Amino acid sequence: MTQDVRTIEQFRAFERAQPRYTDHEELLYMLHELSRIISVHFDRVMARHHLTHSQWWALMHIFQHEGATQSEIATIMQLGRASAGSVIERLEAKGWVERRPDPKDNRVRRVYLRDPAAPIFMLMNEEGQRVFKTWMAGVGPGEEASLIAGLRRIKTNAEAAG
């Protein structure tokens, strides 16, 4: 079935002889890099406020679903429960968030924002708009829409494939 290739040199020959998928590769590569550029940028900008990009994302989602359980937040953020839990724990340590027990179910802890987070949200808001303007410069609305559509299709395909 699969060709027997035992040395790196053999693989180099094999690889040279087959058609390339350079565009596909380039697209994946770009996604990979862009994603890290985004992370690093937000990490750097917000470092002085002791906020990471991950905590930024978490705060945004908590803002939109205040009172949700940790598991719900994990689902919404497409994270494992453990990962979500530890981000929330750090946010709580910083006094931006609090976990309150659910009165009806002693297993769950619901997450609420605390007022000390308000200035952080102002900062995120400002920086978010600044970033949008800078990064999207020269990308027209139609172009942006088709970008989103294309990415969503890939995402759907990937999710469907399991």
Added chain:
Amino acid sequence: MTQDVRTIEQFRAFERAQPRYTDHEELLYMLHELSRIISVHFDRVMARHHLTHSQWWALMHIFQHEGATQSEIATIMQLGRASAGSVIERLEAKGWVERRPDPKDNRVRRVYLRDPAAPIFMLMNEEGQRVFKTWMAGVGPGEEASLIAGLRRIKTNAEAAG
């Protein structure tokens, strides 16, 4: 200058009163998610061969730049030296790669592939093609090119902004 917002409720009001950037947000959100979907997929598929997506990337780059120093590989992969070093170290522990001292400069260690990696490259090749076909289903070549162009523009903007 910046409005004084001291409570979450005040921020909610402030946020409601301003124009939204839902498309921009959606695009960033999508990039974030897609990137993790990619990582998780490759991690899962290759887990049985004890290969992570990060190691996959590293092997690809080493393949294309055999004999490079660790710093060079870090630069190519847009990684910090430390991160690149630890990935390479793991690859070496698995016997897929070896680090040889440079005869002229005792500081540098150059990275070479070892033959036991050959079957891994075959697997990566197969799985890569399978993934490309699945994920890009229904995305025409023109569409793909404009996706790449759009992402590249955003990447350039982001890099230019520092």
Added chain:
DNA sequence: CAGCATTGATTTGCTAGCATACAATGGTAT
């Protein structure tokens, strides 16, 4: 209502990234 399955959250152990700091080596300018 007793036993078992399910669910929420946490713990542990691994990989991976960043930033920073450091030792050793190499290069350069005086």
Added chain:
DNA sequence: ATACCATTGTATGCTAGCAAATCAATGCTG
């Protein structure tokens, strides 16, 4: 030559993911 600076690789400490196991509380079912 030697004193200073740059570069390479590594070490350390932090955040962040995943997976798998665990614990407690709840829900379901016979």
